[in-house]
Amino acid sequence: MICDSNILIYAAEPGDTLCLPYAQNSDAMIASVTRIEVLGFPKFGLLTPQRQTQLHTLVTNTAELPLDEEIIQRAIQLRQQKSMKLGDAIIVATALEYGVPLVTRNEGDYKHITSLQIINPFASDAR
Numbered sequence: 829m830i831c832d833s834n835i836l837i838y839a840a841e842p843g844d845t846l847c848l849p850y851a852q853n854s855d856a857m858i859a860s861v862t863r864i865e866v867l868g869f870p871k872f873g874l875l876t877p878q879r880q881t882q883l884h885t886l887v888t889n890t891a892e893l894p895l896d897e898e899i900i901q902r903a904i905q906l907r908q909q910k911s912m913k914l915g916d917a918i919i920v921a922t923a924l925e926y927g928v929p930l931v932t933r934n935e936g937d938y939k940h941i942t943s944l945q946i947i948n949p950f951a952s953d954a955r
Contacts, residue, residue: 829850829853829855829856829857829923829928829929829930829931829947830857830858830859830893830919830922830923830928830929830930830931831850831851831856831857831858831862831890831931831932832862832919832930832931832932832933832934833862833865833866833915833919834932834933834934835847835850835851835931835932835933835949836851836858836862836866836883836886836890837866837883838933838949839851839852839882839886840879840882840883840886841879842878842879846949846950847931847949849949850931850947850949851886851890852886852889856890856891856931857890857891857892857893857926857928858887858890858891859892859893859895859899859918859919859921859922860892860893860894860895860918860922861895861914861915861918861919862887862892862915862919863887863892864915865915866883866886866887867883867884867887893922893926895918899918899921899922899925900921902921902924902925903917903918903920903921904917906920906941909940910940912937916934916937916938920938920941920944923944924941924943924944928945929944929945929946929947930944930945930946930947931947931948931949932946932948933949933950935948935951
């Protein structure tokens with residue numbers, strides 16, 4: 829499974845029980861852009877040192893899949909079909925290319941991609 833950036837961010841919150849099990853799952857992976865999104869946002873320095881450490885730990889301990897030509901081409905196709913943020917297109921393209929589900933809270937952003945399996949830890953059927 830590919831963890832969306834929001835899953836790692838929620839998993840780093842103190843006391844999280846919904847997303848942390850997904851982020852720490854031995855099958856969890858992230859797209860390369862997820863590391864940039866999670867560790868590179870402008871207000872990262874405003875987080876507590878504990879939260880920064882937790883995010884670094886989650887990103888470092890999760891298998892990162894490289895951005896290769898197949899993923900690039902798939903992301904291009906996705907963006908041509910419907911307006912998507914670049915990071916979202918890369919994350920979804922990675923999940924589709926590897927044939928694995930995407931764990932995300934943002935189901936609505938991807939509902940138009942019928943071949944994508946989505947796991948939403950916040951949905952009532954996931955609990």
